[in-house]
Amino acid sequence: MDKQEKRNLIARRVASEFKDGDVVNLGIGMPTLVANFLDSNKQVILQSENGFLGVGPAPEPGQEDPDVVNAGGQPVTILTGGACFDSATSFGIIRGGHVDATVLGTLEVDEEGNLANWMVPGKLVPGMGGAMDLVVGAKKVIIATEHCTKKGEPKILKKCRLPLTATKEVDLIVTELAVIEVTLSGLLLREVAEHSSLEEVQEKTEAELIIPEEVGVLK
Amino acid sequence: MKDVLTPTQAAQKVKDGMAVMVGGFMAVGSPNRVIDALVEEKVKELTLIVNDTGFPDQGVGKMVAADQLQKVIVSHIGTNKITGEKMNNKEIEVELVPQGTLAEQIRAGGSGLGGVLTPTGVGTVVQEGKRVINVDGQDFLLATPLRADVALLKAHKADRAGNLVFRRAARNFNPLMATAAELVIVEVDEILETGSLDPDEVVTPGIFVDYLVRGEVQDNG
Numbered sequence: 001m002d003k004q005e006k007r008n009l010i011a012r013r014v015a016s017e018f019k020d021g022d023v024v025n026l027g028i029g030m031p032t033l034v035a036n037f038l039d040s041n042k043q044v045i046l047q048s049e050n051g052f053l054g055v056g057p058a059p060e061p062g063q064e065d066p067d068v069v070n071a072g073g074q075p076v077t078i079l080t081g082g083a084c085f086d087s088a089t090s091f092g093i094i095r096g097g098h099v100d101a102t103v104l105g106t107l108e109v110d111e112e113g114n115l116a117n118w119m120v121p122g123k124l125v126p127g128m129g130g131a132m133d134l135v136v137g138a139k140k141v142i143i144a145t146e147h148c149t150k151k152g153e154p155k156i157l158k159k160c161r162l163p164l165t166a167t168k169e170v171d172l173i174v175t176e177l178a179v180i181e182v183t184l185s186g187l188l189l190r191e192v193a194e195h196s197s198l199e200e201v202q203e204k205t206e207a208e209l210i211i212p213e214e215v216g217v218l219k
Numbered sequence: 220m221k222d223v224l225t226p227t228q229a230a231q232k233v234k235d236g237m238a239v240m241v242g243g244f245m246a247v248g249s250p251n252r253v254i255d256a257l258v259e260e261k262v263k264e265l266t267l268i269v270n271d272t273g274f275p276d277q278g279v280g281k282m283v284a285a286d287q288l289q290k291v292i293v294s295h296i297g298t299n300k301i302t303g304e305k306m307n308n309k310e311i312e313v314e315l316v317p318q319g320t321l322a323e324q325i326r327a328g329g330s331g332l333g334g335v336l337t338p339t340g341v342g343t344v345v346q347e348g349k350r351v352i353n354v355d356g357q358d359f360l361l362a363t364p365l366r367a368d369v370a371l372l373k374a375h376k377a378d379r380a381g382n383l384v385f386r387r388a389a390r391n392f393n394p395l396m397a398t399a400a401e402l403v404i405v406e407v408d409e410i411l412e413t414g415s416l417d418p419d420e421v422v423t424p425g426i427f428v429d430y431l432v433r434g435e436v437q438d439n440g
Contacts, residue, residue: 049318050244050388066247067375067387073245073298084387086394086422087244087270088326091319095339125306125315126297129271133319133339167342 001195006146006176009193012037013174013218014103014144018044022100023093025049025134028072031103031144047099049090049130054082071130094130095137102138104131106145108160111207113170113182115143116162128165135166147175147204154206156180156187177201179218180209191216220413221381223431229371229404230256232430236289237368238266240325240396245271245298246278248389250373250406253432254281257371264289268325268367270318270392271295272302283311292365294318317345320362322395328364329398335362370400373434374423377407378416381425390422397427406432 001009007030015037018024025047026032035057038044046055048070055070056077064075078084085093093099106117115135118128135141149155156173173180178201179191189209192201194217202209224232230253233239243249258281267288272295273280280299282288290312296302305311316324323335336359340346350361372393375386383405385393397403405428 048388050247051391052388065387067389069245069247069388071244073247078387084385084390086385086390087318087322087392088395091322095319095337125303125313127271127293127295127315128317128345129295129297130318132317132343132345136339136341137319164343166339 001176007033009176009218010144010174013179014142015039017142017172018042018101023047023053023098025094025099025102025138027102027104027131027134029105031105032070032072032074034103034144047090047093048076049094049134051086051090052078052082052084054079091130091133094133097137097139099134099138101140101142102134103142103144104135106143106155108155108157108162109143109145109170109173110157110160111182111187112159113168114160115165115170116160118165119163121163131165135169140171141169143170143173145173145175147177147201154204157206177204179216183210186210188212189215191218193218220379221425221428221431223410223433224404226252226256226406226432227260229253229430229432230260230262232402232404233257233260233262233265233369233371235262236264238268238366240268240367240370240392240400241279242370242372242391242393242396243270243273243278244388244391246273246280248373248385248391248393249273249278250371250404250432250434251278252434253371253404253406254279258282258285258287261285261287263287266290266292268292268365270321272299274298275301286310290314292316292321294321322392324362324365325392325395325399327362328366329395332364334364336360337362365399367396367400369402369404370396372396372403372405374405374407376409376411376416377405377428377431378411378413378425380413381405381428381431382416382421383407383423383425383428384416384420385422394423397423403428404430404432406434408434
């Protein structure tokens with residue numbers, strides 16, 4: 001499976017989590033891909049924290065509007081029925097529990113639902129942007145990430161080692177190998193990819209997984 | 220009637236060592252002509268309050284590259300490598316603040332509040348040095364108000380009374396910052412006669428605005 005296939009698999013699976021009428025904020029990078037897989041039979045309203053609801057697809061080349069970009073700075077469109085607002089309202093929407101789900105990438109996530117995705121001390125300090133508010137405020141926090149780091153090391157840990165973005169906020173982890181739910185008793189394995197196995201998923205996960213009797217297939 | 224300044228006249232209102240708020244999100248909704256003039260005027264040792272430091276060649280990123288800043292209070296610096304380099308070399312002090320907290324600190328500064336309680340950052344390094352206040356069993360961090368000497372903003376339309384209308388994602392921090400600085404200078408695409416804007420359409424009332432500057436769109440027209 002090449003990188004793009006992995007990313008598409010993850011994005012498609014994440015997209016299936018949303019219900020009709022959900023307000024969703026997609027983070028920068030792979031989470032943005034989720035928009036390509038939304039079910040057209042459901043109305044999912046995308047929020048962009050730089051100040052609007054109703055994020056639409058990228059415009060045709062030449063049709064870009066410099067004032068209509070997503071939070072990653074990429075040109076997008078605003079769908080009919082969309083609305084614009086300032087940053088205080090935007091984060092009021094986010095912290096106030098008006099966002100049903102947020103999808104974010106991560107550097108590390110652990111069995112308590114802690115996540116670390118905003119800095120690597122001494123190396124990379126981009127800043128948290130809106131991520132800390134999103135994970136605290138959204139009703140459901142979905143992590144969309146490759147299962148391991150580029151070096152092949154686990155990202156799903158017993159305990160995060162990097163500075164945290166938030167504590168105990170993650171609800172679901174979707175990778176190219178598995179779908180894992182964060183529960184009070186630990187990480188519950190929900191689905192394993194067709195091309196993977198229970199053994200591979202556990203081997204590539206530092207935290208111990210709870211294996212239920214029935215494990216679904218991620219495809 | 221608000222006076223209309225040239226970008227240079229606007230930049231000359233900003234003095235060395237001032238605290239300056241600049242609107243914009245990844246350089247969208249930034250007052251680009253005023254920023255260019257500020258770079259030319261070589262004003263220095265500024266404390267900049269801004270959502271992000273843009274790109275090295277766009278928005279406030281140009282001020283970072285021109286060594287005009289002593290400190291930045293900001294939520295994100297990842298799109299401008301120069302900010303990170305200067306932070307690591309201790310040439311700029313960078314205070315990272317969650318974006319929603321930054322917005323509320325500015326709102327508090329502009330609306331007479333002593334601060335805002337936010338759940339964001341509890342249990343993270345953001346909590347360090349902050350007061351934790353428990354309300355009905357939940358911990359919150361006290362975010363104290365922010366104000367500045369000058370706010371340099373961007374709006375789409377203004378009338379001569381200074382009433383402002385914004386466009387799309389270019390609104391972002393601009394309406395908040397308009398309330399939280401001693402002097403507010405707004406670059407606008409279009410300056411209209413007073414009475415051209417419906418009062419219901421106005422996002423930022425003119426009483427918050429001191430000066431207007433013509434933006435690029437009108438210049439080209």
